[in-house]
Amino acid sequence: MHNTGITIEEEQQNERLDKVVASINEEWSRTQVQQWIKEGHVLVNGKAVKTNYKCSLGDAVEIVIPExxxxxxxxxxxxxxxxxxxxxxxxxxxxxxxxxxxxxxxxxxxxxxxxxxxxxxxxxxxxxxxxxxxxxxxxxxxxxxxxxxxxxxxxxxxQQLVDKTVTRRYKAIVHGVIPHDHGTIDAPIGRDKKDRQSMTVTDENSKHAVTHFNVIEKFKDFTYVECQLETGRTHQIRVHMKYIGYPLAGDPKYGPRKTLDIGGQALHAGVLGFVHPRTKEYLEFTSPLPPIFEEVLGTLRQND
CATH class of the missing domain: 3.30.2350.10 (Pseudouridine synthase)
Structure with missing residues (x-):
């Protein structure tokens, strides 16, 4: 069993318990948390409550993660x-x-x-x-x-993911020519009400999400970018780039109907850095673009 606990603060009062608990750890989904609450693994002031329990200031919330x-x-x-x-x-x-x-x-x-x-x-x-x-x-x-x-x-x-200290940089090819060289997208992401399999920028049941991007190269109809994740929401880069009008090339879910036929989004997690849990040394790794990604870039350069 893994125990963790929080005390409800002012900005969390009147929020649903499942939402508050899910926000503690970005690896915990609302569904997972709701299951824990139903099974009595989440206690408020020592008592089991319902998933839609509205938190009060000073509530002691204890989460006992089952083995x-x-x-x-x-x-x-x-x-x-x-x-x-x-x-x-x-x-x-x-x-x-x-x-x-x-x-x-x-x-x-x-x-x-x-x-x-x-x-x-x-x-x-x-x-x-x-x-x-x-x-x-x-x-x-x-x-x-x-x-x-x-x-x-x-x-x-x-904890490093929660503290936003992990380095995660991605290379992506997006539709359209981004006019500026860098930017930050700060827009909350949650489930799409119309399509439960998709995520979208929404104020309902959403989680804070921030993506930074830098333009590497511009083509006639596409832009090659590097995105840095500050948070790690489901489909974050794909949803955020679509939100600002530059969806990922090849993306069957969030891209336009006419896109590059490359069997999925042109997205590569190329840089990963974190502090080693035991030695406390910062480690960073870089992996090269996969061949299909290089081929697409080559074709775009030729077509220009």
Whole structure:
């Protein structure tokens, strides 16, 4: 069991309990938190309450995260591209097209299946389907991920994500020519009411989200950019770039109907930096663009 607790402050009073608890840790989804509340793992002033409980100033909220069930995820031998590994953390370069963790419909062939075969010591904080996974990137996004090999490392890395001290820089190709060279998008992201599988910029049930971008190169109809995440919301870069009118090339969910036929969004998590949980040394890793990304850039340069 992992215990954590907070006292409700002025800006949180009258907020729903599930929303307040989900905001503590960006790896906790509202659905997960609601399940914990229903099962009595979240107590307010020592008592179990309903998920829609409205918080009062000074409420003592205790969250007792249940131990994960026994792992029932198949270990599969894979040729993983490991950039760094020690007894606490591992950094892996995920290829495009690979799902990070098992879910209904994707129980094999995921990064977690490969990690299970590579090393047996992964943190158990996130439960059965997601051992060791501290943050994730979308199936068709390539690039670097940090993985925790024990609960101490997991808690440290998640705290760094919450504190916004992890360096995460992505390369992307977007539709349109961005007129300015850099900018910051500060717009809250939540589930799209019209499409539960998509995220959108909304004020309802949303989470704070900030993306910084720098233009690297401009083409006739596209722009090559680097985006730096300050927060890590689901589909954040894809949603934010669409929001400002420059959706990602190749993106089947958030891009225009006529886009580059490259089998998914042109997005690569190229730089990842964090403080090592044990040694406290800052580590930073860089991975090169995947070949298809380089090919698209080459074609765009030729067409100009």
């Amino acid at each position: 994960p069930e026994e792992l029932d995820v198949l270990a599969e031998e894979m040729d993983l591209e490991i950039y760094y590994e020690d007894s606490d953390v591992l950094v892996v370069n995920k290829p495009r097209g690979m799902v990070v963790h098992p879910a209904p419909g994707h129980v094999t062939g995921t990064l977690v299946n490969g990690l299970m075969a590579h090393c047996k010591d992964l943190s158990g904080i996130n439960g059965v389907m997601r051992p060791g996974i501290v943050h994730r990137i979308d199936k068709d996004t390539s690039g670097l991920l940090m993985v925790a090999k024990n609960d101490m490392a997991h808690e440290s890395l998640v």
